[in-house]
Amino acid sequence: MAKLNLEALRKLREENKQALEIRDTENKTIQIIIGMGTSGIAAGAKQTLKAFTDLLRERNLTQVSLRQAGSIGLDHAEPVVEVRMPGMPDIIYGKVDPKVAEQIIEQHIIGKELLNEHVFDRPARDIVQD
Amino acid sequence: MAFNHYILVCGGTGCESSNADKIYKNLKAAAEGHNIEKDVQIVKTGCFGFCEKGPIVKVLPEESFYVEVKPEDAEEIIGEHIVKGRPVSRLQYREAGKENAGIENISFYQKQVRVVLRNCGFINPEDINEYIARDGYAALEKALFSMSPDDVIEELKTSGLRGRGGAGFPTWRKWLFTKQVEDADQKYVVCNADEGDPGAYMDRSVLEGDPHSVLEAMAIAGYTVGASKGFIYIRAEYPLAINRLKIAIAQARELGLLGDSILGSEFSFDIEIRLGAGAFVCGEETALLASIEGERGMPKPRPPFPATKGLWDKPTVINNVETWANIPVILTKGGEWFAGIGTESSKGTKVFALTGKINNSGLVEVPMGTPLRDIVYNIGGGIPNGRKFKAVQTGGPSGGVITADNIDVPIDFEHLQELGSIMGSGGMIVMDEDDCIVDVAKFYLEFTVEESCGKCAPCRIGGRKLYNILDKISKGKGTAEDLEKIQSIGHAMKRASLCGLGQTAPNPALSSMHYFADEYRAHIEDKNCPAGVCTDLVRYTVIEDKCIGCGLCARKCPVSCISGEKRQPHFIDQDKCIKCGECFNACKFDAILRK
Ligand SMILES: Cc1cc2nc3c(=O)[nH]c(=O)nc-3n(C[C@H](O)[C@H](O)[C@H](O)COP(=O)(O)O)c2cc1C
Ligand code: SF4
Ligand code: SF4
Ligand code: FES
Numbered sequence: 001m002a003k004l005n006l007e008a009l010r011k012l013r014e015e016n017k018q019a020l021e022i023r024d025t026e027n028k029t030i031q032i033i034i035g036m037g038t039s040g041i042a043a044g045a046k047q048t049l050k051a052f053t054d055l056l057r058e059r060n061l062t063q064v065s066l067r068q069a070g071s072i073g074l075d076h077a078e079p080v081v082e083v084r085m086p087g088m089p090d091i092i093y094g095k096v097d098p099k100v101a102e103q104i105i106e107q108h109i110i111g112k113e114l115l116n117e118h119v120f121d122r123p124a125r126d127i128v129q130d
Numbered sequence: 131m132a133f134n135h136y137i138l139v140c141g142g143t144g145c146e147s148s149n150a151d152k153i154y155k156n157l158k159a160a161a162e163g164h165n166i167e168k169d170v171q172i173v174k175t176g177c178f179g180f181c182e183k184g185p186i187v188k189v190l191p192e193e194s195f196y197v198e199v200k201p202e203d204a205e206e207i208i209g210e211h212i213v214k215g216r217p218v219s220r221l222q223y224r225e226a227g228k229e230n231a232g233i234e235n236i237s238f239y240q241k242q243v244r245v246v247l248r249n250c251g252f253i254n255p256e257d258i259n260e261y262i263a264r265d266g267y268a269a270l271e272k273a274l275f276s277m278s279p280d281d282v283i284e285e286l287k288t289s290g291l292r293g294r295g296g297a298g299f300p301t302w303r304k305w306l307f308t309k310q311v312e313d314a315d316q317k318y319v320v321c322n323a324d325e326g327d328p329g330a331y332m333d334r335s336v337l338e339g340d341p342h343s344v345l346e347a348m349a350i351a352g353y354t355v356g357a358s359k360g361f362i363y364i365r366a367e368y369p370l371a372i373n374r375l376k377i378a379i380a381q382a383r384e385l386g387l388l389g390d391s392i393l394g395s396e397f398s399f400d401i402e403i404r405l406g407a408g409a410f411v412c413g414e415e416t417a418l419l420a421s422i423e424g425e426r427g428m429p430k431p432r433p434p435f436p437a438t439k440g441l442w443d444k445p446t447v448i449n450n451v452e453t454w455a456n457i458p459v460i461l462t463k464g465g466e467w468f469a470g471i472g473t474e475s476s477k478g479t480k481v482f483a484l485t486g487k488i489n490n491s492g493l494v495e496v497p498m499g500t501p502l503r504d505i506v507y508n509i510g511g512g513i514p515n516g517r518k519f520k521a522v523q524t525g526g527p528s529g530g531v532i533t534a535d536n537i538d539v540p541i542d543f544e545h546l547q548e549l550g551s552i553m554g555s556g557g558m559i560v561m562d563e564d565d566c567i568v569d570v571a572k573f574y575l576e577f578t579v580e581e582s583c584g585k586c587a588p589c590r591i592g593g594r595k596l597y598n599i600l601d602k603i604s605k606g607k608g609t610a611e612d613l614e615k616i617q618s619i620g621h622a623m624k625r626a627s628l629c630g631l632g633q634t635a636p637n638p639a640l641s642s643m644h645y646f647a648d649e650y651r652a653h654i655e656d657k658n659c660p661a662g663v664c665t666d667l668v669r670y671t672v673i674e675d676k677c678i679g680c681g682l683c684a685r686k687c688p689v690s691c692i693s694g695e696k697r698q699p700h701f702i703d704q705d706k707c708i709k710c711g712e713c714f715n716a717c718k719f720d721a722i723l724r725k
Binding site: 045 | 133134136138171194215216217252253260263267268275387393
């Protein structure tokens with residue numbers, strides 16, 4: 001490899017930055033949690049996860065962390081995705097296919113607006129437990 | 131380079147010694163087996179800190195934190211988690227009453243602030259690109275192209291950074307002394323990576339996990355003080371750290387971040403590694419410099435200080451590994467930012483190696499001024515087996531103990547000194563009620579006596595005498611005068627020894643005598659070791675009321691000194707008993723008394 005000058009160093013840094021930022025968990029204030037139970041996977045949760053991964057990278061949304069959880073207990077609504085971010089209530093969305101995933105990014109994460117037609121509340125027994 | 135998943139495998143010494151390399155290789159093989167090697171990047175990093183639960187594997191972006199992983203788990207991690215998207219719950223770290231979705235839910239990490247360890251367990255230390263991506267070499271860039279040497283010193287002054295090698299000397303002042311020498315034809319920069327304290331491994335972990343941070347900082351110092359050459363003095367027992375350093379130096383040279391006209395500037399600087407033989411005294415700066423020069427590693431009187439007359443009598447900046455690792459962040463984030471962490475007089479964070487009687491032993495980094503209680507209970511998870519906290523030894527063989535009474539005192543340079551201990555390099559050994567304070571003091575004295583270079587009499591003779599007195603006390607042969615003798619010899623050594631080794635060698639004894647006078651007296655007056663450690667002072671007897679006569683103790687006793695009928699209380703023949711404690715450990719009914 002050739003010796004770097006100032007510009008080349010900066011360029012190299014930018015090129016490598018994104019991949020590393022995905023690993024960073026410290027400054028992530030927003031969480032997207034995808035239900036990855038058996039029923040979720042059967043309903044296509046893997047494609048949903050893939051869609052989120054790609055979208056976050058494309059839009060360089062480094063403050064968002066993506067998580068997998070077990071079944072959230074809403075089988076009829078799978079794939080189920082929970083979004084937690086400051087200034088918004090914790091929301092569970094149901095039937096999140098890659099298209100809805102894109103809407104969540106655009107409307108909820110960036111636009112700070114709920115996607116009403118996809119909101120699923122927690123089942124009552126969870127509220128009792130809480 | 132678009133990966134959907136990242137698997138970080140700990141490659142610190144701890145995890146490496148329990149098969150982390152095999153895990154790494156198996157993960158790679160499994161990824162290839164499933165044809166997804168383009169989808170998942172598998173990286174070997176430095177220590178995650180939570181060594182107690184190693185080997186550790188972290189899967190991102192979802193932050194699954196897998197602990198105590200075995201090589202044969204690799205297939206499941208790839209096949210289940212990555213391919214099918216189902217985290218392997220059996221390997222996930224769990225804490226009672228917590229959801230444990232990610233790292234921020236793990237108590238061990240909650241109160242930590244990772245400045246020095248910012249890249250440890252995060253980047254691949256063998257890939258310079260990853261360091262660069264984390265703003266690596268941005269501080270050097272900034273120094274070379276937009277700061278004068280005086281600016282750098284000013285920034286360090288603002289930061290309030292003090293040396294992490296033990297004494298806490300302000301780093302900016304040391305650099306200024308060297309910079310100010312004008313008539314020198316050559317100056318040097320040295321990294322002290324000797325790390326001789328028993329139980330300490332923070333410096334090793336930084337070098338294993340983030341070697342470039344030290345190289346970058348040394349180059350910045352070279353630019354600041356006008357040095358063109360640096361040495362890293364590291365003990366030969368650290369092969370992994372040495373290897374990673376070698377790789378890092380080679381990569382930095384290749385990219386022109388070390389060597390002639392760095393980044394096209396007029397500044398040239400290069401670094402060499404020097405191996406030490408692993409003598410504690412070689413960590414002392416003048417002895418270390420002598421050792422680099424190829425002489426025997428023996429201390430010299432100071433002044434003159436290395437800052438003005440060091441290696442081959444040339445002005446030399448010498449700093450500890452952890453001190454170095456702080457410097458690049460201080461320049462990129464600013465001295466003000468750094469000064470915002472910590473206490474009034476002790477800025478920044480400190481890395482501690484937490485070991486001994488503690489649930490979560492490992493490497494922890496906390497802001498200066500964090501109370502010991504947070505470290506022991508919140509991060510360390512408390513004392514195992516329901517035992518009681520007794521004390522923490524800080525500063526290794528040069529330090530002393532902090533007791534339960536002082537557990538809420540903020541840990542910084544001043545407070546530790548007030549308590550008769552020191553920060554030292556950051557070893558923290560936790561003791562519980564089963565540890566004998568006399569025995570611990572004796573252990574440290576034995577260490578310093580063995581490690582004394584013998585050059586000066588107070589250390590050579592005084593240390594030996596102190597050890598002999600402690601030995602006598604532990605055997606029940608001590609007298610009240612012995613306590614006075616420890617005081618007078620100890621204070622004489624402090625005053626008259628040539629170097630820090632002899633000056634601080636009495637500290638563990640003096641400090642433990644101060645806080646645990648009762649325990650010393652029990653050994654001397656009652657011929658009793660309350661913790662039941664000092665073999666000559668313990669007696670094992672059967673508590674007749676509790677003994678059900680199962681005979682287990684008799685079968686375990688190696689000298690067959692226990693007798694008794696079945697279902698009848700047993701009896702230990704004191705004349706034959708060798709005090710091995712086998713019966714005590716064997717009895718399931720707490721029927722054996724150790725006193
Ligand atoms: C006996 C003895 C052993 C020492 N061992 C070490 C050591 O292992 N590592 C270290 O950095 N400093 C050690 N020191 C402290 C060094 O002499 C020196 O103060 C330190 O390297 C300065 O760096 P700093 O200003 O960054 O703390 C030791 C001192 C003494 C007296
Ligand atoms: S104090 Fe001890 S180690 Fe230091 S020079 Fe004297 S004899 Fe050597
Ligand atoms: S093991 Fe305990 S209970 Fe059994 S004989 Fe020995 S002292 Fe008694
Ligand atoms: S060596 Fe692996 S966590 Fe410390």
